[in-house]
Amino acid sequence: MADYIYLLESRLSKDQQHALNVLREIARERGLTIFLVGGAVRDLTSGSPVRDLDVVVQGNALKLKKDIEKAGGIISGESDAGQALFVRFPGSVRLEFGSTLTTTYPKPGKPVSKPAGILDDLRRRDFTANAMALSLNAGSFGLLMDPLNGVADIENRELRLVSNYGFIEDPIRMVRAARLMARLGWGMDEKTQSRYETGKQEGYISAASAFSRGYEAEEVVHEEDPIRVLKRLESEGWLKEIAPFWTAAKANEAELERLRESQTQLQMQGIHPSPAAANFPLLTAKMSAKEIADFKATFPRVGFVREIENLETEAKDLAAQLTAKTAALPSQAWKLLYSAKPEAVLQIAFSSKSSAIQAKFKSFFTEWPQAKQKVPYALMQEMRIVPELAGYDAFVESLVFELMDGKLTDPDHLKAFLEPFSPPAPPPPVHLRRPRAPKKDAKPKGRAKKQAADESGEPSDQAATNSDEAAAEIASSSAPVAAPAPPVAKKAIPAKAAPAKVAVVQPVAAKTAPAKAVKSIAASAPAAKATPLKAAPAKVAKKAVPAKVVPAKAAKKTVAKAVPAKKSAPSKVAPAKSSKASAQKAPAKKQAAKPAPKPVAKAALKKVAAKVPVKAPLKAAAKPAPKPVAKGAKVVAKPAAKKTVPAAKKTAAAKKRR
Template identity: 30%
Template sequence: MSQSLAIQLAERLRSEPLDLVRIAGEIAERSGYGLYLVGGAVRDLLLGQANLDLDLVVEGDAVELARALQRQAGGEVLTHPRFGTAKLRRGDLLIDLATARAESYEHPGALPTVRPSTIVDDLARRDFTINAMAIHLDASNFGRLVDPFGGQEDLSRKRVRVLHDNSFIDDATRMLRAVRYEQRFDFRLDPATERLLRRDVSMLHTVSGDRTRHEVELILREPCPEKALARAEGLGLLAQIHPSLRGNGWVAEKFRTARATAHPPALGLYLSILVYHFTDQEVEDLATALKLPGATARVIRDSVRLRQSLHALETPELSPSTAYRFLEDYSPTSILACAIASDSPLVQTRLKLYLDRWRHVKPSLDGQALQRMGIPPGPRIGRMLRALLEAKLDQRVRTRSEEANLVRLWMSQEK
């Protein structure tokens, strides 16, 4: 096993990170430290998938090891001695180092209390067995797998399993993570783990909105987030975030359309589709519950506000300039969300015309050109430029000379 993992490490890592990891292992061994690669990189290595995250755990002083590695290999080091962590950056390569630690929780949803410990204790604090494996990096044991909780077997059985019965009570965000991993890898929750999740689903309220939002954002960054959302709805997780959230077939269809339209879809676009049928109050409640950043909250508010007024775009004789005036104060993301989510072909067409064409239209003449034509500086310039824009949108003028002729006509009418 150790030989095969050493070979896999050599195959998966580029020469530079592999050399750095080997140097770190040699330094650790000289210092009497154990050094391990941990986390998703180990899991993905065993799955044969690419993952260049270099998260290292040290049975010893991670800060000192990072400084010693910098002295020998170069790069920049950022240390956090209070937390026993350090980052080494060399070019575009980043290595995270942390002192092995054990942790305990004072109450459900609390951040853990940690203390220095062993690699086994460090792995025991992980969320799932498939993430609770490590690989020796010290020179004499390089490549040997550390798997105290059966993570490799769970990988082969394609199951997501927690390490203990209070896992979701200690950290309820693990429930959202479980669904994300299950759907990403096409695994299934271990039956006992699913029973624990259903038992503890209400514990999601014990964690902060920031932490819940972070997990939701990670789900939305998955290649097909609708799969995890559908599963989360079936398990009762979405209802814990907000009773009106759905992960149904309509959402799946619109998410697929979003991916075909935007590459990749912005988080705000996915969120706007999720809240498309919300009321104003429901949007505010969700924004508060997830502590959404101001810009994101504005996008989803815009989307719901626009959805409520889309009937205005269904008038057959509506001019482009009128549609432009109607849409110009909405964010492009909210307009795109409504173009995807609306069931009206005419509305979809006009929203897409605005995004693809109308919002980019500009008069050929500018303020200086108007002044050269004899219009004095002031508000009149702005009004004329706006009128030129609307004339160009409605194709009443197409060229610079036609714009100039129209301005001369207006000037003559004002005399």
């Protein structure tokens, strides 16, 4: 359906589309369904030029005669038997408007028609290629109806009878088959060809009606190449049946060819005349006046006869206007030719002997159209004259006429002509920059960060660094260190600040840390209370976590283990045997500041201490401070002595007695 909608919009001329829209509106107002049928659908499907239109409605088409005339259509003839009107619309649109019928043939060549639907109407037609319809109704516009598979025959370029008795029922179909084969270059399928030959031998054509004979004779005149069709009919023997006094020898073949050339030139310039009226005098050039009059009397379209007779008068009037002062300029002559009747333009272009008229037509075909190529579209774009402006097409047309008349040869004159049509330049765009909003959650940097940490009561980065240095010194010493108990904060510390790291050591041995190391630890943790130290190997925590209370039995197996400052991990309890190796791996680098453990309330510590059995602290043997160790030397931590446990029990008993 979409394909045929596209074909209706692209293959038909604007005048043909206008004619169809007029008929569609009339049918809609009357409540009738309307279809495009016959040769128009065939030509749309096959790609041939659409010469005329066949339209039917499901109703009596003769009753719509006045409506068509009010809409601008000219009735050139009618057929009561077929309930059809022959209509001419502006733009040389030839149209046949009829009713959907079903036809029977009691006798050959004498049809009896009755109103019917669109499918029955298609089945009464001559060939399958002509038995197709396109809906022109609003709900189904572009819908193709092809009950007899005419599309397949169009692809095969064949004519196939709808009915096996088609040539018997209506013998004029044999003449029509020969005419279509001459125009389209098609053939007939095998069965149709056999019936065609039988009809010629049996003389079926004798039963054809006078109306049908005159209709086919007129259709020859409307052909684009009538001389070829005329010769084909003459060779088949049909010309003497439809027009006995007419032969191809009586036509002026050379002038017909020249007329076709003039028609082609006009079509290239957008003027589309119907050549039928101009063809008739050339096709009957060697016939007598009486034969011509008798020939015209057989035509079913009386309006077409009037067109033939009035063509010479219309051509003379147009020639007088074209040579007058009102058409002296090229633009004036151009406008006159486009506003005149196309058939009259074709007639004077072909037959006028005036040198002035022929010179103007030569310029019309060759020189004047070049003005369209001189339109300065680049300059117009710079001056903001674009197709989106209102009245753009009319302005371009006026510019073409000025260029055609040779008035805008100078660039300054051209720019002066374009200036009034140039719209004002748009104002420059305004860029509003929004001020950058201050960051609400900006972190303090440098001294401000240190000051903020001091005001909040949290240890600074320097304190964290001192704590890390002290822990590294404890890990490198040969003697185990008795670390202080987990500190108890005096007040809650905010979670955002980064407090110092505190080394937590579990009590294992009775030996104490050197005095310098203990002092450095105490200096690095100002917020912690001084608590009694328990003898244990040195242990540096990777990550500051709350200290755990370890029973005395587990303390025997713990050992200090130094952890690098880059990697942070929770402290683990290691067996005593691995203390020697772990002490060797402890680097002397500074550890980065880590988040401080959350403060532990005093009440919570008391509860934990009550549950865990506490043994008396071991006596710390007084030893001299260790000798300074050179850089790069390995330090080995000695394991704690097992005999320190009884001494710790004695110390605890002594404290109780005090």
